[in-house]
Amino acid sequence: MKKIRWGILSSAKIGTEKVIPAMKQSGTGEIQALASRSHETAKKICGELGIPKSYGSYEELLADPEIDAVYNPLPNHLHVPWTIEAARSGKHVLCEKPIALDAEEATQLLEVQKETGVLIQEAFMVRDNPQWHKVCDKIQDGEIGELRAIQSAFSYMNRDPNNIRNMADIGGGGIYDIGCYPVFISRMLFGEEPLEVTALIEKDPDFKTDRLASGMMKFPSGQSSFLCSTQLVPYQRVQVFGTKKRIEVEVPFNAPNQMPCRVFLDDGSANHGRFKLIEDLPVCDQYTKQAEAFENKILSGSIDNSPLQDAISNMVIIDALYRSGNTGQLVNI
Ligand SMILES: NC(=O)c1ccc[n+]([C@@H]2O[C@H](COP(=O)([O-])OP(=O)(O)OC[C@H]3O[C@@H](n4cnc5c(N)ncnc54)[C@H](OP(=O)(O)O)[C@@H]3O)[C@@H](O)[C@H]2O)c1
Known part of the structure; x- marks a missing residue:
């Protein structure tokens, strides 16, 4: 069965301590790569967590054609900019909460979702x-x-x-x-x-x-x-x-x-x-439940902008x- 191949943006604590170990338990996904601003950090984390590919920049990870979906646990001011970059690189995005700094910024994602057809969801586990x-x-x-x-x-x-x-x-x-x-x-x-x-x-x-x-x-x-x-x-x-x-x-x-x-x-x-x-x-x-639900939406083709509308309403x-x-x-x- 096809599995969703994940790329992780950054060495964020929530990722390394909670979300990555939990995602690894999903039967419908696998973690392919992690990127950090420091390649040394990325290599170290990938070694510790058993992730095959490490990158020294977020851009390199987004350019990897073997990645289907990106988990974005960057600081809040980088949620929208890197979610846009990832979507325009053809990746589905699970972005940490809050999705943006305000509703106006979050609304930019609607246009990008329409243009790219990827799934964009706020990570309210x-x-x-x-x-x-x-x-x-x-x-x-x-x-x-x-x-x-x-x-x-x-x-x-x-x-x-x-x-x-x-x-x-x-x-x-x-x-x-x-x-x-x-x-x-x-x-x-x-x-x-x-x-x-x-x-x-x-x-x-x-x-x-x-x-x-x-x-x-x-x-x-x-x-x-x-x-x-x-x-x-x-x-x-x-x-x-x-x-x-x-x-x-x-x-x-x-x-x-x-x-x-x-x-x-x-x-x-x-x-x-x-x-x-x-x-x-x-x-x-x-x-794990969050990752499986997100992966299943992609695998079953149930992609629409309702998760994004919900994130904007929260904002x-x-x-x-x-x-x-x-x-x-x-x-x-
Ligand atoms: N859903 C949940 O249960 C949950 C729980 C905790 C946090 N969160 C959310 O997850 C996000 C990350 O939280 P966290 O506590 O894990 O963060 P953190 O440990 O501080 O990690 C953020 C990472 O972002 C990267 N980064 C890029 N630009 C940065 C900048 N200008 N300043 C600082 N870091 C920068 C760094 O990774 P590199 O240097 O490796 O690139 C850094 O390790 C937040 O949006 C938070 O709201 C969610």
């Missing part, structure tokens, strides 16, 4: 995790009553001035890095787009990036609020409130790959939350949250 499929099913089956509210938190502690998350000029900041997940999850669960949003943003005085943000989104059917921070105790949780029951997702975003995810269903019978574990979640690696909300935080105003979408 949570969409392929069975724990979220289970939550979506429970909402659609009406088990929690009407979905009315979502509350999320996502935080970590990172004060390293050399980390891309703390560099404002290349797309650093908490909403870009992790606030994008509550936005994505809320849009996915409501199956709607927000009508208006508001945010409180506190910036780091040195980095000038948002280090603490609280966002609220009004959807046609309810509300979603979230907290995200690059300088707080590490934590993540999502609570999904229906009119009858509540669902709690224990590790909603960086889900474990060695043990089953834990999702709890609160039956609403007591106000301290009497909940039971939803048991039948398989042990899986969400990055519209991120833009609006930053605008609200910077102006103190409620922003209508």
